Amino acid sequence: MSIWWSLQLRREASSVPLARRLLLGAMETAGVDTDITHELCVALTEACANAVQHGGGGGAVYRVTASIDGDVCRIEVTDSGPGFPADPPGPRRESQALAQGGRGLQLIEALSDASRFGNHPGGGGAVVSFDKVLKWREDALLRAS
Template sequence: MSVWWSLQLRREAASVPLARRLLLGSMEAAGVDADISHEMSVALSEACSNAVRHGSGQSDVYRVTASVHGDVCRIEVTDCGPGFPGGAVVPRSEPFDLQPGGRGLRLIEALSDAVTFDNQPESGGAVVTFDKTLRWREDALLQVS
């Protein structure tokens, strides 16, 4: 079974907890393990916060899309800002830097099974995509056998 939803949110701080609560509610209703849901919601909060902070440009909105295919949840956060410098993706192999800024990207990496930091080819806005393998509660509605 596959499920997906997409939101278009205003680039305002209040949209971050809204996106997080919607994800947590969806994961709870589907029967996803609470620890996995929490990790995904923290990663989503970081990605949304970056979109709100850095997504200035052509639009005052950003988009969150979440999908579940089998036992993998993919979340994508897209903004219309300047994107990552030079389309650069910060690889995991670089040391964790505790300088101000950039820690949210490291947190997303740490909480995800796979992550991509990219730019939209047409507009240059940032695209943060992360995947997480789901664990299910015994009463899960979408549990994969």
């Protein structure tokens, strides 16, 4: 079984708890293990906070899309800001990111099984996407068979 949902939220700090609560409710209702749900909620909070803080440009909104397909949850947060810098990966980039904040992206990487940080093709905003393999409670409604 699979489900997905998408939200368009105002680029305001008050929208972050709303996104987190919706994800929490969906995961609890589906029967996802509490520890996995917590990790997903923390990662989502960091991705949304990034969109709120850096997603300026011409957009007053950002989008959160989440899906469960089998045993994998994928979450994507997109904004219409300037996107991520085009610096090549490596230690210099990591130290620059930490100096400017950047710990949220590292937290997303640590809490997920796969993460991607990029920009919309042709510019126009950042895309933060991460996947997490789910564990299910015994009473799970959506447990993959």
